[in-house]
Amino acid sequence: MNILVIYAHPYDGSFCKGILDTIVPKMEKRGANVKVIDLVKMNFDATMRPEDLKATVTKTYTQEVQQEQKNILWADAIVTICPVWFGSVPGFLKAYFDKVFITGFGYDYTGGLLQNKRVFSLFTFGSKDPYLSLANQYKSIEYLWDNIFSMVGFKDIAVKYFTNVPRTTDEVRAKYLIEAIEFVNQIFDKELGEIGQIGAGELLVKLVIEGKLEMPKVKKI
Secondary structure, eight states: OEEEEEEOOSOTTSHHHHHHHHHHHHHHHTTOEEEEEETTTTTOOOSOOHHHHHHHHHOOOOHHHHHHHHHHHHOSEEEEEEEOBTTBOOHHHHHHHHHHTOBTTTEETTEESSTTOEEEEEEEOSSOTTHHHHTTHHHHHHHHHHHHHHHTTOSEEEEEEEOSTTTSOHHHHHHHHHHHHHHHHHHHHSOTTSSOOSSSHHHHHHHHHTTSSOOOOOOOO
């Protein structure tokens, strides 16, 4: 099994780094081929350049994007690790998917082109409930992930949250790391499609493609 880990945190002393250092050896021990992409250290260009957008027609991708598309195609499962800032993922992680999953590679008018893949995402929060629930931060992450990964055809979309990370105790953080291992163990212990989608993204895309659901029209002013 090939697992691509996309790591998105700029600080090596972060709890996200602790998650990374904990789960990678465990996945390798279970027989996986694991490749880690550190978006900060590789200095991934988070700006959508004109040549990136032009590639939706030409299919001529930059060398950086081509390499990441090869990594995506290589992977049976993707694991993402990142903090939640202002109720969303870091901009450079979102930009990675904007550029790599671009039209013509990730999806086209027929639907998602990256079928039978899975994503398992671990998110850390500085805050805790009831604030996170009241601010709809869980929902905002789930809607975003559903839109991205359902659009390109992923079969399983799984998320795991760790809250109040900077202010909690070492005992709780140690428990979180055990939970992180249990979470990624699902890659090995659950069959493809057993976990399923977060929301209705896959169904909505299917209905639009089949002409059974009309996309909302934008009113021009």
